[in-house]
Amino acid sequence: MEKTALPETMEGAGLRLVRFHPDQARALYEVVALNRARLEPYLPWVPEVLSVDDEEGALRRARQQWDARNEFSYVIFAGASAVILGAIGVHHLVWEQDTCEIGYFVTAGAEGQGVVSRSVALLEKVLFSLGFYRIEIRPRADNTRSVAVAERCGYRLDGCLRGSLIQGGLRRDMLVFSKLRGEPEAETGPPWEPRHTTLAQVSSDSTVSA
Ligand SMILES: CC(C)(COP(=O)(O)OP(=O)(O)OC[C@H]1O[C@@H](n2cnc3c(N)ncnc32)[C@H](O)[C@@H]1OP(=O)(O)O)[C@@H](O)C(=O)NCCC(=O)NCCS
Numbered sequence: 001m002e003k004t005a006l007p008e009t010m011e012g013a014g015l016r017l018v019r020f021h022p023d024q025a026r027a028l029y030e031v032v033a034l035n036r037a038r039l040e041p042y043l044p045w046v047p048e049v050l051s052v053d054d055e056e057g058a059l060r061r062a063r064q065q066w067d068a069r070n071e072f073s074y075v076i077f078a079g080a081s082a083v084i085l086g087a088i089g090v091h092h093l094v095w096e097q098d099t100c101e102i103g104y105f106v107t108a109g110a111e112g113q114g115v116v117s118r119s120v121a122l123l124e125k126v127l128f129s130l131g132f133y134r135i136e137i138r139p140r141a142d143n144t145r146s147v148a149v150a151e152r153c154g155y156r157l158d159g160c161l162r163g164s165l166i167q168g169g170l171r172r173d174m175l176v177f178s179k180l181r182g183e184p185e186a187e188t189g190p191p192w193e194p195r196h197t198t199l200a201q202v203s204s205d206s207t208v209s210a
Contacts, residue, residue, distance in 0.1 A: 001098050001131040003069040006090065010074070010126060013118040014191030017074035017088065020063060024075055024084075025056035031084050031107055039105055041168055042143055062089075069093070076106070076119050078194065085110040088119045090127065098133035104149070111145070113195050120153045121186035124179065133181045140165070141173040150177035153186035 010017040018024075029052045032039065040046045049055050065071035073089035086106035093100040102123060104116045124135055137155050139146035150157075155177035165172045 001095055003095050004130060005066070005069065006072045006126060006130070010122050012122050013188035014079050014193060015085070015115065015118055015122065016077040016079060017119060017122060018077060019066065020059045020073045020075060020087075022056050022059045022063075025059055026052050027082075027084055028059070028075065028087075029055035031086075035105070035107055038108060042140060042146070043105060044167065069095070074119075074123075076115060078110075078192070085115050086119075088116070088123060090123065092136075098131060099136065100127060100132055100134075101136040101138060103137075104146075113192065114189060115192055116149050117152050117186065118188045118192055120149065121188045124153070124186060128181050128185075135179050137177045138174050139177070140167070141175050147175060147177075150175075153179075154184050155179045156183075 008019040029049065032046060032049050032055065036046060045058065049058060062071060062073045066073070070093065071089060071091050074087060075084055076086045076088055077083060078085050084107065086104060088102065088104040091101050091103055102120060104119065106115050120137075127135055135155075137146070137150040137153075138161075139150060141147075141160060156179065158176040158178050161174040161176060163171045164174045
């Protein structure tokens with residue numbers, strides 16, 4: 001397929017996906033700092049983000065990757081608010097093969113509420129409509145929550161890449177899940193609403209950006 005840019009914003013299911021921007025650096029850094037222990041075991045870039053400047057540099061590089069059509073990364077916001085719930089991105093695009101991979105994380109305060117499953121549903125719809133044929137999700141075999149996202153969203157287990165990754169000093173097995181164009185789309189379900197009574201409470205264990 002032709003290299004093409006994804007929409008810079010996607011809205012639906014009570015969520016708003018917005019292209020990474022350096023203006024988000026402080027808020028995203030706070031998210032990473034507060035969630036470091038949860039994210040570090042699974043996301044290789046986390047140890048490199050030790051300051052707002054590191055985060056800003058990462059966001060600028062991500063924008064370059066977007067412009068080069070190599071990666072498309074989004075912040076997940078709660079509806080129209082400035083509350084950051086997590087991030088989701090499209091990586092490892094092979095335009096000649098119409099294939100790509102989705103990766104994600106959520107803050108502790110937004111975990112277990114379908115934020116990621118809804119975001120995958122929004123994103124895969126756009127990817128398939130643009131012409132992608134195969135979308136992968138590749139969790140570590142012991143990352144039960146990420147495996148559950150892939151299964152919940154209707155991705156099929158293709159297999160296990162045994163010992164394919166060294167992470168945290170140990171050799172790990174990676175699972176490959178995929179969905180092909182035409183297979184049942186993930187459901188967003190009812191619009192996301194914070195489990196807590198107010199967004200301020202959600203943000204107390206995630207973050208707010210003004
Ligand atoms: C992996 C990770 C993103 C999964 O997040 P999550 O919140 O469990 O996933 P979802 O947003 O799909 O939420 C699913 C939960 O919401 C519930 N839910 C509520 N409404 C829902 C809806 N409309 N759709 C889907 N699930 C819904 C599900 O029942 C499920 O509940 P459970 O946790 O009690 O089983 C998260 O654990 C994380 O950030 N981990 C660290 C980083 C990481 O591992 N990233 C992945 C690398 S491959």
